[in-house]
Amino acid sequence: MTTKSPLLSRPGAVEAAGADAGVASHYGEPLREQRALAAGTAVVDLSHRGVVTVTGPDRLSWLNTLSSQQVANLQPAESTELLLLSVQGRIEFDARVVDDGGTTWLIVEAAEAGPLAEWLTRMKFMLRVEVADVSAEWAVVGSTKAVPEWSGLLVWQDPWPHVAAGGYSYAVVPEDTHPGAERPWFEYLVPAAELEETVGDRKLAGVLSAEALRVAAWRPRLGAETDDKTIPHELDLLRTAVHLAKGCYKGQETIARVHNLGHPPRRLVFLQLDGSQHTLPAAGSEVRVGERKVGTVTSVAQHYEMGPIALAVIKRSVAPDEILTVMDGDEPYTAAQEVIVAPDAGQVVGRQTGFLRGTHK
Structure with missing residues (x-):
């Protein structure tokens, strides 16, 4: 059952459907709201997001062995993105990741929190980790600018469109001219009981606004741009969610083979x-x-x-x-x-010429 945000009681609020059910699609003026969100003068209610926590001394080294991303040395308040893949390299989970020094927070799509928590719990074995789906206790609020009054809140900052350490760009434009450079993105973790008080009288934009800015930034979203066959290369996710030089993880062989020798279909x-x-x-x-x-x-x-x-x-x-x-x-x-994504993306071994001029780190 979808939990409805208390912010749906605000004047003009129209509830979104589908993956964004439970929060406002808009508050009566979608394009004006979008302009305000882009300018950093409005925030967007993303309290339908799923939130999973991982605690315990082994949490980062454990997530490092499971995922596509290098997180073993993730520093407090540092943001990253990780993928959990099938053996065939297909995307099963995509999580926004930030650690506070004692807990690793995974922000995911609404429908993914329960399945992700269950999957992680099955993978615990004898390690010192605890997994919890805390979606009911925590809300997420999005913004294109850091909010000074919220400096005490934990925040995930989207690494897109920068090329993270160990990543690789399949785009044909450099980072500084990538459309995503015009969309800084922050997702604040707010105690659900304090959502209304935290937002206060700030101008609100609906998720229609956030989605328009995401599409314009070429930013893929799990459940929208993905299906049961999607591999990261097809969506340019090697730039932010995959570390090409890290140790073994499920799906790594496909990641390496397509990147080095093949092309994404x-x-x-x-x-x-x-x-x-x-x-x-x-x-x-x-x-x-x-x-x-x-x-x-x-x-x-x-x-x-x-x-x-x-x-x-x-x-x-x-x-x-x-x-x-x-x-x-x-x-x-x-x-x-x-x-x-360049038509000749991949096959980087022996590459001399081609359409692709992407950067890598």
Whole structure:
């Protein structure tokens, strides 16, 4: 059962659906709210997020052995992102990670907290760790700027779009011109009982605003850009969520093989949609070249400056200059693509030339 945020009682609040149920989609003025969120003058209620804690002296070394990320030496208040993968290298969990010196906090999608806590508990063995799903006791509030009055709260700062230590960029643009550089992102952990008091009279933006800024930043989201076959390379997640030089973990062989010798079969792409129509295609709509299906729209948003935009996952073989058509039922939408993951991403061993000019650390 979805727990509804107390902030839904604010004037104009309209509840979101799907993965964001339980918080406000908007408060009556979506584009104005989005502009305020981008400017740092509004915050967004993300209290539907799942929160899992890991305590005990072995917590960081244990998470290090399980995940794609190097977290053994994670410092208090330092933020990172980790993936838990299948043996085939497919994404099973994607967690935002911050440690306070005694507890590691994992912020995940609403539906993922219970399954993640159960999975981690099964992997404890004899190690000195304790896992808890504390989603009911903690809320999350998002912002594009640090909030000085909240300096006493633990905060996760999104590493996107920087290339973390041990990471690798599959994007064709450098960090300083990456669209994600225009979207700093902070997620504050707030005791659920103190959510209303903490937010106070600050201007609120709905999750529609946060999603539009995320799509514009090319930032993938678990459950939106992912399916049961997604590998990190397809979404450019090697830049923030994978350490290519760390020790063994489940799925590492696929990560290394595709990165060094192969190519990801699909690639994330940004779509600028035809703005002459008064509707938006739904997530899940087909992406076509002519009559041939080449991918799927994964996220759609109305951006306050760019108009209708989307993220899609398409076949690697689609030419970067191809004009695409999004089909929502019988309704076509012309879409110009911007390359996120380079068509020749991967196969870095022996690479001399190519489309990819990504950075690595």
